[in-house]
Amino acid sequence: MIFLAEPNLTGNERKYLNECIDTTFVSSVGAFVTKLEQEVADVVEAKYATAVSSGTAGLHMALRAGGVERGELVCIPSFTFIATANAVAHCGAEPWLIDVSEISWTMDPFVLEKELEEKTYEKNGQWYHKETGKRVAAIMPVYTLGLPAMMDRLREIGEKYQLPLIADGAAAIGAQYNGGNIGSIADATVFSFNGNKTITCGGGGAIVSNNKELIERARHLATTARCGIDYEHDMVGYNNRMTNLQAAVGCAQLERVYEFVDKKRRIRDYYNSQLKDIEEVSLFPDADWAKSACWFSGVVLGRRYKVKEICTALKEKDIEARTFWKPVHLQKPYKHAQRSNMPVSERIWEEILTLPSSTGITDEELAYVVTTLKNILKG
Numbered sequence: 001m002i003f004l005a006e007p008n009l010t011g012n013e014r015k016y017l018n019e020c021i022d023t024t025f026v027s028s029v030g031a032f033v034t035k036l037e038q039e040v041a042d043v044v045e046a047k048y049a050t051a052v053s054s055g056t057a058g059l060h061m062a063l064r065a066g067g068v069e070r071g072e073l074v075c076i077p078s079f080t081f082i083a084t085a086n087a088v089a090h091c092g093a094e095p096w097l098i099d100v101s102e103i104s105w106t107m108d109p110f111v112l113e114k115e116l117e118e119k120t121y122e123k124n125g126q127w128y129h130k131e132t133g134k135r136v137a138a139i140m141p142v143y144t145l146g147l148p149a150m151m152d153r154l155r156e157i158g159e160k161y162q163l164p165l166i167a168d169g170a171a172a173i174g175a176q177y178n179g180g181n182i183g184s185i186a187d188a189t190v191f192s193f194n195g196n197k198t199i200t201c202g203g204g205g206a207i208v209s210n211n212k213e214l215i216e217r218a219r220h221l222a223t224t225a226r227c228g229i230d231y232e233h234d235m236v237g238y239n240n241r242m243t244n245l246q247a248a249v250g251c252a253q254l255e256r257v258y259e260f261v262d263k264k265r266r267i268r269d270y271y272n273s274q275l276k277d278i279e280e281v282s283l284f285p286d287a288d289w290a291k292s293a294c295w296f297s298g299v300v301l302g303r304r305y306k307v308k309e310i311c312t313a314l315k316e317k318d319i320e321a322r323t324f325w326k327p328v329h330l331q332k333p334y335k336h337a338q339r340s341n342m343p344v345s346e347r348i349w350e351e352i353l354t355l356p357s358s359t360g361i362t363d364e365e366l367a368y369v370v371t372t373l374k375n376i377l378k379g
């Protein structure tokens with residue numbers, strides 16, 4: 001079977017895990033945790049980082065540290081993994097779902113601005129949702145498939161409405177924005193190191209920011225809000241720290257981050273070059289403002305194809321392929337959430353076919369995927 005996204009553990013993972021066992025530092029304090037935080041900050045060029053137990057926990061802690069409170073609203077794109085919305089709900093807040101742009105599949109700044117303009121009012125420098133009276137507390141753009149959102153425009157909107165930008169960059173480590181790095185284009189950025197991401201810790205995540213207080217607040221919340229070494233806690237905290245075992249794997253992975261991202265981009269280029277001329281097949285978006293980290297590659301299939309059927313046909317040929325995110329507003333827990341109209345999200349999600357994109361995939365396997373897919377599409 002050629003898998004969609006298989007962890008690539010052929011570096012120092014085993015060696016570093018053995019170091020954890022030999023030193024007995026297996027839990028949430030240890031040299032690898034500190035090292036991972038420093039290295040993630042370096043790779044994305046942010047000043048500060050804190051490691052957490054998952055991307056979802058990172059989003060949750062970052063929203064809380066960024067000032068999101070119970071009963072408030074956070075603007076997120078509907079076309080995202082459900083964890084983005086769940087992190088908002090874990091704060092006791094509610095997602096305000098915004099459609100994505102046709103050209104990038106990231107939050108559409110025009111739709112966001114129109115929603116805020118039409119549906120909020122201002123009081124003492126804060127903006128409130130007219131219908132519910134709820135305060136709007138943050139904007140959480142998602143770097144879809146590793147492609148940074150239109151951050152310049154979103155930042156302008158954030159400034160106008162006094163809203164922090166907390167980015168869900170879960171799969172975007174290694175991406176670029178306007179020729180620079182992504183570590184400081186939002187007030188805080190969250191990465192995931194889940195098993196299917198470019199860099200994995202088994203499970204884990206990190207929050208980066210240039211705002212030291214924000215990172216300290218997030219770390220404090222994630223560490224049971226403990227003050228000092230005695231059992232003194234100053235708020236209801238969480239146990240969301242990354243362990244040294246997870247960080248050991250992550251440190252070994254980070255030694256290869258540029259190699260992995262480079263490979264991901266070559267996979268994207270190969271699929272694009274081989275599949276671009278097929279009728280009713282179009283490519284995943286690219287942008288002139290950013291360079292994607294190309295977490296997953298694949299194609300967009302026109303209406304004459306049923307993506308699920310193509311997946312089944314590929315599976316019969318030992319190729320794992322899948323549909324992609326079902327928009328949040330179509331998910332049971334969020335069907336009553338505030339939202340914009342969703343023409344783009346509703347159209348694209350049923351047309352996307354993700355193809356094997358593991359960093360360990362060989363040229364022969366890639367060629368086999370392409371030949372097999374072409375045959376299936378020909379019918």
Ligand SMILES: *Cc1c(COP(=O)(O)O)cnc(C)c1O
Nearest residue numbers: 054055056081083170192193194
């Ligand atoms: C993977 C992912 C997450 C969740 O990360 P976990 O580490 O699995 O909790 C959140 N948002 C997006 C966009 C993701 O791709």
